Amino acid sequence: MMMDVIPFENTWPYEKQFDDIYLHECPFCGEEQVLTHMKPEVLEQAKEGIKTSLILPCCHGKITILEADEDYFWADEQLRK
Numbered sequence: 001m002m003m004d005v006i007p008f009e010n011t012w013p014y015e016k017q018f019d020d021i022y023l024h025e026c027p028f029c030g031e032e033q034v035l036t037h038m039k040p041e042v043l044e045q046a047k048e049g050i051k052t053s054l055i056l057p058c059c060h061g062k063i064t065i066l067e068a069d070e071d072y073f074w075a076d077e078q079l080r081k
């Protein structure tokens with residue numbers, strides 16, 4: 001599994017409410033409660049390990065998501081300080 005080799009520093013939590021996917025906080029600019037443009041079907045694909053890019057509306061920071069689980073995006077770069 002790819003998840004085994006992605007370090008935890010590369011994870012970022014998300015929240016799904018109905019069809020909306022939120023970040024509690026943007027990893028780049030610190031904006032709170034960021035509503036992403038991610039579609040639920042794209043999240044489902046990410047859970048299957050399909051790589052996807054997410055541009056955040058707050059600062060246009062880009063997360064390259066390699067995989068997702070129920071709580072976290074697993075990115076190709078360190079997101080946690």
Ligand SMILES: [Zn+2]
Pocket residue numbers: 026027028029030031056057058059060061
């Ligand atoms: Zn931001």
